Amino acid sequence: MSSTATTHESASGEGNLRRVVFVAAAAAMGGFLFGYDSSVISGAVTGIQKHFNVGSGETALVVSSALLGSAVGAMGAGWLADHIGRIKVMHIAAVLFAISGAGSMFPPNMFVLGLWRVIGGVAIGMASVIAPAYIAEVAPPAVRGRLASFQQAAIVLGIFISQLVNYTLNQVAGGHPNDHIAGIEAWQWMLGVETVPALIYGVMSFTIPESPRFLISAGRLDEARGVLADVEGPESDVDARIAEVQSVMASEHKTRLSDLLGGRFGLQTIVWVGIGASVFQQFVGINVIFYYSSLLWQSVGINASNSLLISVSTSLVNIVGTVIAVALVDRVGRRPLALVGSAGMAVALGTAAWAFSYRHGTGTSATLPNTQATVALVAAHVFVLCFAFSWGVVVWVLLGEMFPNRIRALALSVAASAQWIANWAITVSFPNLADWNLSATYVMYACFALLSIPFVYFCIKETKGKALEEMG
Numbered sequence: 001m002s003s004t005a006t007t008h009e010s011a012s013g014e015g016n017l018r019r020v021v022f023v024a025a026a027a028a029m030g031g032f033l034f035g036y037d038s039s040v041i042s043g044a045v046t047g048i049q050k051h052f053n054v055g056s057g058e059t060a061l062v063v064s065s066a067l068l069g070s071a072v073g074a075m076g077a078g079w080l081a082d083h084i085g086r087i088k089v090m091h092i093a094a095v096l097f098a099i100s101g102a103g104s105m106f107p108p109n110m111f112v113l114g115l116w117r118v119i120g121g122v123a124i125g126m127a128s129v130i131a132p133a134y135i136a137e138v139a140p141p142a143v144r145g146r147l148a149s150f151q152q153a154a155i156v157l158g159i160f161i162s163q164l165v166n167y168t169l170n171q172v173a174g175g176h177p178n179d180h181i182a183g184i185e186a187w188q189w190m191l192g193v194e195t196v197p198a199l200i201y202g203v204m205s206f207t208i209p210e211s212p213r214f215l216i217s218a219g220r221l222d223e224a225r226g227v228l229a230d231v232e233g234p235e236s237d238v239d240a241r242i243a244e245v246q247s248v249m250a251s252e253h254k255t256r257l258s259d260l261l262g263g264r265f266g267l268q269t270i271v272w273v274g275i276g277a278s279v280f281q282q283f284v285g286i287n288v289i290f291y292y293s294s295l296l297w298q299s300v301g302i303n304a305s306n307s308l309l310i311s312v313s314t315s316l317v318n319i320v321g322t323v324i325a326v327a328l329v330d331r332v333g334r335r336p337l338a339l340v341g342s343a344g345m346a347v348a349l350g351t352a353a354w355a356f357s358y359r360h361g362t363g364t365s366a367t368l369p370n371t372q373a374t375v376a377l378v379a380a381h382v383f384v385l386c387f388a389f390s391w392g393v394v395v396w397v398l399l400g401e402m403f404p405n406r407i408r409a410l411a412l413s414v415a416a417s418a419q420w421i422a423n424w425a426i427t428v429s430f431p432n433l434a435d436w437n438l439s440a441t442y443v444m445y446a447c448f449a450l451l452s453i454p455f456v457y458f459c460i461k462e463t464k465g466k467a468l469e470e471m472g
Helices: 017-027 029-052 056-084 086-105 110-138 141-173 186-192 195-204 212-217 221-232 238-250 269-283 286-291 293-298 304-328 334-356 370-388 391-401 405-459
Strands: 261-263
Touching (some): 017 029, 029 056, 029 286, 029 304, 086 195, 286 370, 293 304
16 A cells, blocks of 8 residues: 655646545545544443443443454555555445444443444544555645645544534433433434444545556556546646556565564564554543543543533644644644644643642542642643644654555554554553542653653654655
8 A cells, every 4th residue: 555756746746736635635534433433432431331330441441442443444454455445445444434333322232332333443443544545645745744634634523523412412412421312312322423424434435536556556547647637737747657656566566564574673663663653642641531531521520511511622622733733744844743742742741640639539429629620621621732733643644654665555554553552552441540540640641741752853754845755
């Protein structure tokens, strides 16, 4: 699923910008579902706990089960994309999203709910790989960073919409996720509504062209010419582009796992860097905010309705931060954004840890003094903002750019799988850690944010403005 650079560009270097923006936005709809599916569970958590009468451990397993499916989906997406095409992988992901949403709405028990969540997770993993890779292959280099940012923009929009839908359904039902709408509990509606954007994603995936690189690899040169002329503009030298891609492909061989080997500790250094970036992105605890937001704020004395409203506000801040990142990622570069974001996250997480240290009691009986509660809310929003304008976007842009052509597909899949495994580790551990010591848990996240600063400084190379064939 590797890409090649565009060296024969239009005068602006941006090709047919309007068309390529639409194509990238349609592909990024998978990112919207990625964000929606992965975070919609936060509003349903307390409802699920009461409906099935389960505790923190069982809840954590169900919430995190989707992430194990995501690791599987991410690992298999590259192989599928190279064999059946990028667009067909999008079709499969859309179907899995829809099936997961419908099944999760009426689970007879926690085990079945976990199974439907795993299926949705496979779709999330596939979307997490196929969208950035597809966009990188279609987009001209001059705007590739901004277009690759569409993936993260779609993810945060999906998170925001899921929280807004959760809050609205909760209010319509009567203020609690176990209240009913048309005889069905609100938390069930929260999970089932996902089928709507899944169907939209499926329809949109039929409106965009196959990746020109895949078409060339499959010998469908006339189709590739049409796609290249469409996205790069009529003034582009299409035949030269095809010859360039064919030249690069002629020097390539079918990627095997052994191609990732050869550096210290087994894997090539660049692969370890990709894995490290993915792990740091998750170990700062960002998805605790989105997966457990309702549970988190209720654990410090905020009621269910207000905790869902806080989820909406943090999701809105997430969008604002992502817009900032999209505007800056091709101007100031990937590394500066990551460094500034890491410093900001460390301060915000440390501040939240201080505020949470004043918590008294546990569960729904917990309380937090007014001053510390206000500080915790502000710190959480600052943390989300700092993550959104830096690591939220930068990691996905880097994963689509940083690997050499010959290993890009497999290396991206490995890095994305590592990200989902790290996400799972944080997600499955948080409820028990929070019950043990919420403040200490946030100190741990703050330490990872601090450690990410030297990681970026010494390990991450700037990719701004470079052609994909220069990587390696």
